Amino acid sequence: MAVNIDLTGRIALVTGSTQGIGAAIAAQLARAGARVAVNGRTAASVERAATALRVEVPGAEVVEVAADVASDEGTARVLDLLPDVDILVNSLGIFRARPALEISDEEWRRYFEVNVLAGVRLTRAYLPGMMERGWGRVQYIASDSAVVIPAEMIHYGVSKTALLGVSRGFAKAAAGTGVTVNSVIAGPTHTGGVEDFVYQLVDRDLSWAEAQRAFMREHRPQSLLQRLIEPEEIANLVTYLASPLASATTGAAVRVDGGYVDAILP
Incomplete structure (x- = not known):
């Protein structure tokens, strides 16, 4: 039996999708037929990414959403433009090498705001509608750093560890509704x-x-x-998890890490 991923009629929001893994995810979801909202902080970056996506995937339905979802104001703008979505991929994330003893409180807070709370706010906003409709997909792009905390950036690793707990918790909140919530452990990309x-x-x-x-x-x-790992390889798994084919996968931390994490389970 052929595997066919068809997301026609579904609306997907991919945060942080003007470049890198987020852009690859947006493209793969568009190829599967979803109407995709491209998100970034500036109108210029979003316009460039949306234009590139329309070239890469002819006929793609693309919505441009310029907003900083790490802020309350930016989240409110997203919700105003997109009151409901069927697929939410929390891809936004920041990282930078920094010696552990030199990470300030301000930087710790910044990583938590961007890498964790941005996705939490959007999930809290969109999950009830998904549950009411009886279908939806929420994903968090985590990292091997969530399990193997890198000595050179423990603030990043800890923020990604938090996403594993966040996704599991929201999956429990959506239990039995037809909505799945998962995290994707991406390896070095x-x-x-x-x-x-x-x-x-x-x-x-x-x-x-x-x-x-x-x-x-x-x-x-x-x-x-x-x-x-190439971004498209991450996007392939995300697109599968966004599809009806993954209806029995929820509350999971699914690895596409190139075997980086030396464990049978995360």
Whole structure:
């Protein structure tokens, strides 16, 4: 039997989708037929991403949502433009290497606001409507750093650990309603932001191919894939979890980590 993911008629909001993993997720959902809301902080970045998506996926229905969902005002703007969605992918996230003893209270709060509370607010707003309609999908893009806290950015890792608990808790709130809530544990992924991060940790004079090999060898040696994951590979799993095919998967932390986490379960 052929696997067919058809999201025609569904409305999907992907936060932080102007680049990287979020942009790849938006594209895959659009290919599956969903009407996709592209979100970023500025109108210019959203317009660029939406234009690129329409070129990449001809005929795609794209909604441009310029708003900072890490703020109450930005969340209110999103809800004004999109009162209801069927699929919510909380992809927004920030990361940066910082020695553990140099992370200030302000920075800890910033990571919690962006990486955790932004998704919590949107879930709290959209989940009741999904439950009432008897169908919906909520996902949080977590990270291998949620399980293997990186010494060079524990604030990021802890924020992603929180998402595993948040998704499990909201899944319990939606139990028996036809709505699923999951987190996706993404492994080390090749994005522009990650390229910058890699060069924070390895010699900047190396070519990208050499830098990537050095990074995986020195900082992520436990990866079974032994390369960075491409954003489209994350998007494939997210699109499956957003589909009717994943109706029995909820409250889960699903791994697409290239075997990075050295455990049978997260």
